[in-house]
Amino acid sequence: xxLVKVGVIGxxxxxxxxxxxxxxxxxxxxxxxxxxxxxxxxxxxAKNNLTNEIEIYQDEDKFLNEADIDAIIIATPHYFHPxxxxxxxxxxxxxxxxxxxxxxxxxxxxxxxxAMESDVVFSMMYxxxxxxxxxxxxxxxxxxxxxxxxxxxxxxxxWYRSQSYYDSSKWRATWDxxxxxxxxxxxxxxxxxxxxxxxxxxxxxxxxxxxxxxHDIEVEDDVTAYVEYENGATGVFITSTGEAPGTNRFEIxxxxxxxxxxxxxxxxFRLTESEREFNKVDKTGFGxxxxxxxxxxxxxxxxxxxxxxxxxxxxxxxxxxxxxxxxEGIKGLEISNAIYLSAWLGEMVELPVDPDLYLEKxxxxxxxxxFQKEEVTNVTLDVEKSH
Amino acid sequence: xxLVKVGVIGxxxxxxxxxxxxxxxxxxxxxxxxxxxxxxxxxxxAKNNLTNEIEIYQDEDKFLNEADIDAIIIATPHYFHPxxxxxxxxxxxxxxxxxxxxxxxxxxxxxxxxAMESDVVFSMMYxxxxxxxxxxxxxxxxxxxxxxxxxxxxxxxxWYRSQSYYDSSKWRATWDxxxxxxxxxxxxxxxxxxxxxxxxxxxxxxxxxxxxxxHDIEVEDDVTAYVEYENGATGVFITSTGEAPGTNRFEIxxxxxxxxxxxxxxxxFRLTESEREFNKVDKTGFGxxxxxxxxxxxxxxxxxxxxxxxxxxxxxxxxxxxxxxxxEGIKGLEISNAIYLSAWLGEMVELPVDPDLYLEKxxxxxxxxxFQKEEVTNVTLDVEKSH
Numbered sequence: 163x164x165l166v167k168v169g170v171i172g173x174x175x176x177x178x179x180x181x182x183x184x185x186x187x188x189x190x191x192x193x194x195x196x197x198x199x200x201x202x203x204x205x206x207x208a209k210n211n212l213t214n215e216i217e218i219y220q221d222e223d224k225f226l227n228e229a230d231i232d233a234i235i236i237a238t239p240h241y242f243h244p245x246x247x248x249x250x251x252x253x254x255x256x257x258x259x260x261x262x263x264x265x266x267x268x269x270x271x272x273x274x275x276x277a278m279e280s281d282v283v284f285s286m287m288y289x290x291x292x293x294x295x296x297x298x299x300x301x302x303x304x305x306x307x308x309x310x311x312x313x314x315x316x317x318x319x320x321w322y323r324s325q326s327y328y329d330s331s332k333w334r335a336t337w338d339x340x341x342x343x344x345x346x347x348x349x350x351x352x353x354x355x356x357x358x359x360x361x362x363x364x365x366x367x368x369x370x371x372x373x374x375x376x377h378d379i380e381v382e383d384d385v386t387a388y389v390e391y392e393n394g395a396t397g398v399f400i401t402s403t404g405e406a407p408g409t410n411r412f413e414i415x416x417x418x419x420x421x422x423x424x425x426x427x428x429x430x431f432r433l434t435e436s437e438r439e440f441n442k443v444d445k446t447g448f449g450x451x452x453x454x455x456x457x458x459x460x461x462x463x464x465x466x467x468x469x470x471x472x473x474x475x476x477x478x479x480x481x482x483x484x485x486x487x488x489x490e491g492i493k494g495l496e497i498s499n500a501i502y503l504s505a506w507l508g509e510m511v512e513l514p515v516d517p518d519l520y521l522e523k524x525x526x527x528x529x530x531x532x533f534q535k536e537e538v539t540n541v542t543l544d545v546e547k548s549h
Numbered sequence: 550x551x552l553v554k555v556g557v558i559g560x561x562x563x564x565x566x567x568x569x570x571x572x573x574x575x576x577x578x579x580x581x582x583x584x585x586x587x588x589x590x591x592x593x594x595a596k597n598n599l600t601n602e603i604e605i606y607q608d609e610d611k612f613l614n615e616a617d618i619d620a621i622i623i624a625t626p627h628y629f630h631p632x633x634x635x636x637x638x639x640x641x642x643x644x645x646x647x648x649x650x651x652x653x654x655x656x657x658x659x660x661x662x663x664a665m666e667s668d669v670v671f672s673m674m675y676x677x678x679x680x681x682x683x684x685x686x687x688x689x690x691x692x693x694x695x696x697x698x699x700x701x702x703x704x705x706x707x708w709y710r711s712q713s714y715y716d717s718s719k720w721r722a723t724w725d726x727x728x729x730x731x732x733x734x735x736x737x738x739x740x741x742x743x744x745x746x747x748x749x750x751x752x753x754x755x756x757x758x759x760x761x762x763x764h765d766i767e768v769e770d771d772v773t774a775y776v777e778y779e780n781g782a783t784g785v786f787i788t789s790t791g792e793a794p795g796t797n798r799f800e801i802x803x804x805x806x807x808x809x810x811x812x813x814x815x816x817x818f819r820l821t822e823s824e825r826e827f828n829k830v831d832k833t834g835f836g837x838x839x840x841x842x843x844x845x846x847x848x849x850x851x852x853x854x855x856x857x858x859x860x861x862x863x864x865x866x867x868x869x870x871x872x873x874x875x876x877e878g879i880k881g882l883e884i885s886n887a888i889y890l891s892a893w894l895g896e897m898v899e900l901p902v903d904p905d906l907y908l909e910k911x912x913x914x915x916x917x918x919x920f921q922k923e924e925v926t927n928v929t930l931d932v933e934k935s936h
Contacts, residue, residue: 312791312792313706313787313789313792315704315787317702317800319700319802322835322837322838323834323835324827324828324829324831324832324833324834324836325828325829325831326831326832326833326834326836327834327835330834368755368757368775370755370775370777370783372781372783375781376828377828384783386775386783386785388755388757388773388775390757394759394762396757396759396771396773398773398785398787400700400702400785402700404699404824404828405699405700405802405807405824406806406820406824406827406837406838406840407806407807407818407820407837407840408802408807409800409807409809413704413796415706415792415795415796419793419794420792420794420795420796422796431794433793433794437791437792437793440711440793441711441712441763441764441791442711442712444711444712444713445711445713446711446713447710447711447713447714447717448710448714449711449713450709450793450794451709451793453793453794508897510895
């Protein structure tokens with residue numbers, strides 16, 4: 163098959179990184195043919211940094227109608243994700259969508275419905291699914307090594323961002339421009355991995371979010387969420403952009419022990435028997451099941467963004483199964499929508515939350531917003547330091 | 550000064566350990582003179598295991614009125630703690646109280662009021678305050694090394710107990726006999742250290758408790774609590790007796806980094822500048838304050854129960870300051886009362902919770918209890934494996 167012609171829409175921090183990779187020929191079977199951005203400044207970058215033959219568009223309609231593209235990468239601000247993706251589906255254009263899938267579940271559901279009716283290859287840019295650590299974790303859990311899950315706990319507070327990050331563009335960290343803060347911008351990876359590795363979606367959420375706790379922003383930069391699962395397991399998810407050095411520690415407890423993922427290591431505390439069984443037969447009161455601490459070897463590359471792009475191109479060309487099917491983007495988003503709604507209402511909510519109620523509350527936030535960004539530098543930040 | 554004559558009331562798991570230590574002469578300046586227990590079985594143990602001159606009482610009044618004692622250790626079931634302590638205070642008898650201070654704050658407040666009016670030396674058996682790890686942690690936080698605290702997180706789930714533990718006596722893990730589960734029996738140490746090391750009491754609590762999740766009991770054996778502090782910091786406390794091997798990891802984040810206490814190690818991730826300052830001056834968006842990972846040397850013995858006993862005797866004899874003043878027992882109890890009340894009401898509560906409301910709700914639990922212990926073995930368990 164000939165090369166897949168790829169266009170990139172939105173060439174801010176992430177989009178220009180994808181565009182560069184494609185333009186350098188880093189993705190086999192694909193070629194960058196066009197880019198699109200509403201901002202003159204970004205187009206200027208494209209002119210100066212991409213090879214000559216790349217078409218450059220400022221208007222999205224024109225880009226989608228006229229550019230020589232088989233496939234697009236959508237890296238625009240979150241609100242635009244589903245709208246652009248749906249137009250692409252209708253035109254038979256394959257889609258790679260940057261996270262999050264959208265800002266609210268209502269139109270992401272619509273997007274998914276259309277995706278399923280179309281023949282395009284639709285993938286989410288969940289680059290952390292290519293991390294062999296999480297692939298191994300998922301494999302272990304799904305193979306039953308850990309037994310039934312009882313508790314999950316993710317402290318993911320190492321997304322440190324200084325005020326300058328939020329001042330770098332007008333849309334960032336506003337209800338109107340981004341629809342949220344750390345939950346929509348930084349944590350979507352972990353919200354996805356949380357459910358993808360365990361195979362469990364929370365049923366209930368009670369969450370607490372602090373708005374502009376560490377930064378001069380109107381959205382949340384610090385969140386604690388408690389969840390309950392269908393099987394009675396519970397979980398906690400903590401995230402923040404205000405802590406340094408922060409922590410990234412994911413602990414999952416099951417009937418056969420626990421697994422801790424931290425510092426790029428996967429440690430399995432493996433019980434030699436089921437805890438439920440031991441509980442019944444032990445007569446000593448203080449006895450404990452035998453436990454082996456095992457550092458699980460994790461091998462393989464971590465191809466990251468490039469890996470997901472390659473997988474998507476391979477899927478288009480050869481039908482390779484997708485690592486991150488686009489329609490799975492709604493899962494992490496449903497968790498974050500529930501976290502927001504619980505925090506806003508100050509009560510426990512059940513998943514999935516009413517998408518209309520969520521949208522109504524989000525619109526209320528936008529309508530009532532009085533926040534004015536004092537200083538907008540409109541700089542494009544070096545994304546190499548991001549995840 | 551002559552030896553302090555000590556009586557022990559309640560010679561179950563913990564009480565007999567204290568009695569043995571005193572009887573062996575392990576506590577300098579003190580001598581065991583009497584023990585008291587309502588149970589024939591325990592008295593039988595005393596006859597067979599303690600030296601001949603020890604007076605043995607079955608009746609508490611007689612013990613407090615007639616025994617040759619200057620001081621007592623109270624190691625009876627929790628409900629009896631304040632009552633016995635108050636009688637002792639009135640008689641000028643020094644008191645060492647096993648944790649928790651009581652089951653509900655109402656009478657613990659009364660106990661504290663009487664203690665302050667009396668001249669006796671009143672201490673709590675917070676043996677974990679003698680752990681050099683927590684002493685060092687407290688020192689570091691109080692000296693300002695960590696800066697203002699922003700988040701606390703304690704996962705303390707390594708109190709594994711099998712069903713046989715709960716079957717070992719009738720009072721255990723019942724609303725009527727113990728007034729609660731893991732929060733009142735195992736976690737009081739950490740509930741105390743959580744506030745003692747940080748110097749912070751939560752202002753608000755929203756908690757979730759599962760009753761008999763892992764055991765055939767009517768009280769909680771699994772708890773997740775979210776707290777908010779006066780200064781805007783948040784925290785999470787997770788405890789359970791159903792997880793193996795469980796976790797004991799205490800993380801505290803501040804303006805100058807974070808401290809993690811785990812695996813008997815104290816690790817300080819020290820920022821070379823204030824995060825608040827860095828946040829303002831950094832212009833790179835993704836920059837991070839410089840951080841040094843330091844394993845803090847922790848030296849000194851961990852004398853545990855014996856250390857607290859010795860400190861109490863030294864306070865009686867020489868006026869040595871108490872490591873765990875008895876009136877501080879209410880702090881951890883107020884946190885656990887708030888956790889229970891929040892879980893029962895299904896809402897956020899403010900500390901301190903209304904002590905009358907708490908007692909009313911607790912009495913309701915007792916009144917409505919239909920739980921029948923099927924099998925009570927009435928065995929005394931080997932406490933060596935406990936904390």
